[in-house]
Amino acid sequence: MLWLLRHAEAADGAPDDERPLTERGVKHAEATGVALARLGVHLDLCLTSPKLRSVQTAERVCEPLGVEVRIEPALSGEPFDVQELIVGLDDVLLVGHDPSFSMLLHDLTGAQARMKKGGLAGISKGELVVLMRPSELMAIAAAAAVSTG
Numbered sequence: 001m002l003w004l005l006r007h008a009e010a011a012d013g014a015p016d017d018e019r020p021l022t023e024r025g026v027k028h029a030e031a032t033g034v035a036l037a038r039l040g041v042h043l044d045l046c047l048t049s050p051k052l053r054s055v056q057t058a059e060r061v062c063e064p065l066g067v068e069v070r071i072e073p074a075l076s077g078e079p080f081d082v083q084e085l086i087v088g089l090d091d092v093l094l095v096g097h098d099p100s101f102s103m104l105l106h107d108l109t110g111a112q113a114r115m116k117k118g119g120l121a122g123i124s125k126g127e128l129v130v131l132m133r134p135s136e137l138m139a140i141a142a143a144a145a146v147s148t149g
Contacts, residue, residue, distance in 0.1 A: 010053035028118040029060035031141035038144040048095040095116040
């Protein structure tokens, strides 16, 4: 399964590569990790854009999953060859930017969808299996907290 995650909300500013997550972005990224764990998602690896907002998103998402985060310059925002990036991997999470992720989603599945900041798409064999907004991931994480609390 290929998972695409657009980085969570980041602060405005310059330089662009060094914009950190906002407090809201941190909460969304952490909730995404909890939601994926709650859903039983297994990942072999997480590849992330080197931009700070993506790295921070990836680290917070992957912490509850116990998944390695590796920086991948190809995910910096320009179009890239996804097959080349994921060769030999079964279940991988890519964390990056738009418009490249929305274009990739369309190229792989034919879906016409714009990925929101913090949005997550799951693709299996060219089929869009799931597309979730940050609010939906937050709801899954909140339900997980209630059931374990």
